[in-house]
Amino acid sequence: MSETSGNGGRRGARVRRDIWSLEEEQPWHPITRAYALGVREMQSRADSDPTSWTYQAQIHGMPDGGQPDDFRGQCQHQTWFFLSWHRLYLHWFERVVQACVEANSSIDYEVRAGWALPYWNYSPGGTRATLPAAFRDAAMPDGSPNPLFVADRNDFVNDGEELDPRAVLIDRALAPTVFSRPRPDGGFGGAETGWNHFNQDVRRMPGSLEQTPHGSVHVEVGGLMAGFGTAGLDPVFWLHHANIDRLWESWRLELGRPDPDVVSAWGTTRFRFHDEKGNQTSGTAADVLDTAADLDYTYEDIIVPAPTRRGRRGRVQPPSASEDSATGRSEGMPPGNDGPPAELVGATEDAVELSGGTQDVSFRIDRPRGPAADQRDAAPGRVILTVEGIEGVEPGRSADVTYAVYLNPPGDEDPDADPEQFFAGTLDFFGLEEVGSLGSDTTGHDLRRSFDVTDLVEALREEGRWDPGSVTVSFRPLRRGRRRAADDAQREVTAVRVGRVGLFVE
Amino acid sequence: MIGAAAFRRRLWRHPEATAAGVVVLAWMWLLVPTAGGAGSAHGSEHHAMPVLPSTAGWLVMVAAMMLPGALPAARELALGGPWSRRQRTTVLFLCVYVGVWAAFGAVAHAAAWLAERGLGIDAAFVLPGLLAAAALWQLSPWKWRAVRACHRLRPLPPRGVRADAACAGAALRYGRWCVASCWPVMAAMATASTNLWLMVMLTVLVTAEKLAAQASRLAGPGAAVVAGAAVVVLPGWMAPG
Ligand SMILES: [Cu+2]
Numbered sequence: 001m002s003e004t005s006g007n008g009g010r011r012g013a014r015v016r017r018d019i020w021s022l023e024e025e026q027p028w029h030p031i032t033r034a035y036a037l038g039v040r041e042m043q044s045r046a047d048s049d050p051t052s053w054t055y056q057a058q059i060h061g062m063p064d065g066g067q068p069d070d071f072r073g074q075c076q077h078q079t080w081f082f083l084s085w086h087r088l089y090l091h092w093f094e095r096v097v098q099a100c101v102e103a104n105s106s107i108d109y110e111v112r113a114g115w116a117l118p119y120w121n122y123s124p125g126g127t128r129a130t131l132p133a134a135f136r137d138a139a140m141p142d143g144s145p146n147p148l149f150v151a152d153r154n155d156f157v158n159d160g161e162e163l164d165p166r167a168v169l170i171d172r173a174l175a176p177t178v179f180s181r182p183r184p185d186g187g188f189g190g191a192e193t194g195w196n197h198f199n200q201d202v203r204r205m206p207g208s209l210e211q212t213p214h215g216s217v218h219v220e221v222g223g224l225m226a227g228f229g230t231a232g233l234d235p236v237f238w239l240h241h242a243n244i245d246r247l248w249e250s251w252r253l254e255l256g257r258p259d260p261d262v263v264s265a266w267g268t269t270r271f272r273f274h275d276e277k278g279n280q281t282s283g284t285a286a287d288v289l290d291t292a293a294d295l296d297y298t299y300e301d302i303i304v305p306a307p308t309r310r311g312r313r314g315r316v317q318p319p320s321a322s323e324d325s326a327t328g329r330s331e332g333m334p335p336g337n338d339g340p341p342a343e344l345v346g347a348t349e350d351a352v353e354l355s356g357g358t359q360d361v362s363f364r365i366d367r368p369r370g371p372a373a374d375q376r377d378a379a380p381g382r383v384i385l386t387v388e389g390i391e392g393v394e395p396g397r398s399a400d401v402t403y404a405v406y407l408n409p410p411g412d413e414d415p416d417a418d419p420e421q422f423f424a425g426t427l428d429f430f431g432l433e434e435v436g437s438l439g440s441d442t443t444g445h446d447l448r449r450s451f452d453v454t455d456l457v458e459a460l461r462e463e464g465r466w467d468p469g470s471v472t473v474s475f476r477p478l479r480r481g482r483r484r485a486a487d488d489a490q491r492e493v494t495a496v497r498v499g500r501v502g503l504f505v506e
Numbered sequence: 507m508i509g510a511a512a513f514r515r516r517l518w519r520h521p522e523a524t525a526a527g528v529v530v531l532a533w534m535w536l537l538v539p540t541a542g543g544a545g546s547a548h549g550s551e552h553h554a555m556p557v558l559p560s561t562a563g564w565l566v567m568v569a570a571m572m573l574p575g576a577l578p579a580a581r582e583l584a585l586g587g588p589w590s591r592r593q594r595t596t597v598l599f600l601c602v603y604v605g606v607w608a609a610f611g612a613v614a615h616a617a618a619w620l621a622e623r624g625l626g627i628d629a630a631f632v633l634p635g636l637l638a639a640a641a642l643w644q645l646s647p648w649k650w651r652a653v654r655a656c657h658r659l660r661p662l663p664p665r666g667v668r669a670d671a672a673c674a675g676a677a678l679r680y681g682r683w684c685v686a687s688c689w690p691v692m693a694a695m696a697t698a699s700t701n702l703w704l705m706v707m708l709t710v711l712v713t714a715e716k717l718a719a720q721a722s723r724l725a726g727p728g729a730a731v732v733a734g735a736a737v738v739v740l741p742g743w744m745a746p747g
């Protein structure tokens with residue numbers, strides 16, 4: 001079996017459009033309506049049918065962490081396969097919806113011929129960070145039940161309130177200059193591993209894009225979207241992942257960052273799927289790098305917006321400046337395992353529990369002793385904050401709170417300081433429910449997250465706010481719409497235990 | 507120059523390299539008959555050996571068979587710690603881990619002695635019996651829970667006695683799950699330390715189980731291989747040489 005994208009190379013690839021530009025053009029835009037009808041058709045199919053709604057969601061994860069087979073329970077996380085696997089997954093899902101749309105005579109001919117999956121670009125904030133009404137209304141315009149509506153989401157999302165700006169931030173996601181890095185951080189696209197649904201490989205580490213906005217939007221939308229085994233059951237899942245896929249294109253094409261070697265395991269590892277007729281097919285990362293030629297789609301817009309206030313310290317360089325000395329220290333390093341390894345210079349001694357409120361931890365920092373010690377005076381190396389050994393206090397529960405992370409934030413004694421100048425990143429716990437169970441090969445151990453805080457530490461040092469002997473890391477829960485206080489009072493928060501918060505230098 | 511620098515960088519990334527060297531030495535000792543390894547003792551009863559060589563032989567076999575699958579875990583813990591602790595973490599983790607298997611070996615030898623001398627079970631049936639048990643264990647869900655639990659490594663505290671204690675604790679947990687996963691196989695090896703082809707085959711199997719992404723897919727094939735071995739070592743099937 002091999003990749004059989006029949007439209008490969010056709011001129012004028014289909015365009016994946018922004019759901020909000022569609023809905024602002026016209027509520028229940030024909031493309032949105034066609035999606036709803038396609039979803040309805042898929043939902044009517046038997047669960048065992050590979051083109052059914054349930055089966056498609058199970059490709060991502062089996063319900064309750066069940067044992068995977070060759071096709072289901074396959075999603076790749078905390079690994080460099082995250083982006084390419086999800087691109088293949090979305091492509092075959094899109095083909096299934098296209099087939100449903102093409103067969104539906106109640107849809108305009110033009111929509112039927114050119115339908116492509118829309119994407120949800122929440123990052124501009126404001127209205128864009130809310131869910132369009134077509135996903136929140138219980139009924140379609142004709143009064144029939146709306147297949148795009150899911151009750152099982154966080155209330156504030158279904159109330160049309162916006163996601164916290166820190167959950168949708170892309171500055172840090174796009175900042176890394178290499179696709180893959182070994183731990184402690186994963187680069188842009190994740191650390192090199194073997195097949196890694198979740199935690200099969202000890203080298204696992206998610207890339208920057210997989211963390212925020214990917215994981216944070218999963219958890220902030222909440223409900224079905226918050227779990228591996230249920231996320232694909234929410235129709236907005238597919239628009240979210242189309243946006244993640246689009247951001248990969250922004251990073252590759254707009255920022256001009258290099259792909260990993262296509263003859264490496266990254267490019268050649270084969271993943272299996274079903275096509276829109278239910279026939280088996282498969283593909284590799286190398287098969288899907290040119291979306292127009294290989295998969296017959298492009299994006300309406302992949303332009304990278306200017307960094308936000310929080311992102312200014314997130315190391316986003318304009319494309320033309322990418323080779324200058326500011327990034328040269330990491331640019332010169334081969335993207336594989338050959339650079340000097342990072343070393344731990346400080347960490348918490350004990351586990352830290354996060355249970356919905358603000359939590360500060362402080363720990364001692366030592367001077368580096370390895371290669372980083374020699375390098376330090378010439379060109380300060382990278383500084384990486386890690387949050388490791390993450391598990392639920394009560395196993396099996398999905399994550400429901402996302403935290404913003406700050407380094408050495410000012411206390412009450414300094415009311416003029418802008419706390420966002422101390423922002424290190426957003427900490428999501430997507431996949432938490434998979435931790436702790438030993439019942440199947442796909443579940444188990446811990447979540448890991450990391451943040452490149454090189455520029456933040458440099459800025460703090462310049463401002464005299466950096467103590468080389470210790471650091472304080474502050475975890476603060478994200479806002480949840482206007483009703484947050486009321487929500488929180490009733491909400492039973494999933495408590496999370498963090499095994500270790502640490503600081504690495506390279 | 508460049509070669510040396512590249513080699514040094516590779517070593518930076520592989521603090522477990524020394525331990526990998528120990529594995530190689532263990533295999534050399536086992537495979538080269540004149541070195542006084544298993545080959546030269548071929549055909550002799552392990553009970554006949556003095557206690558010390560028997561203990562040393564068991565430790566060499568543990569190093570050869572059980573260390574390869576543990577190297578990535580040791581590396582993971584070492585790379586996640588301070589520079590100055592990398593070798594210390596690797597050595598401490600692997601020594602405690604081998605210690606767990608040494609303790610298992612003592613129990614297994616005692617049990618084998620008891621079975622043969624105390625209960626009067628024919629020694630010739632101990633090995634096939636244990637391999638048959640290993641084949642059955644391969645098919646049980648507990649076996650695979652233990653394999654998965656082997657992947658669980660909690661990050662260590664950064665320094666001092668607490669880091670040492672946590673590292674030793676991690677090795678004890680890891681070793682315990684490893685014993686839970688591999689006990690019938692290694693009990694069989696404790697009674698068949700002279701059988702090189704069996705050792706090679708079982709090493710490949712237990713290492714693959716530890717490193718495979720979806721390990722429990724090896725349940726059926728692994729059980730078939732071990733059951734086949736059990737038949738082959740039945741008395742009369744293979745002439746002792
Ligand atoms: Cu996802």
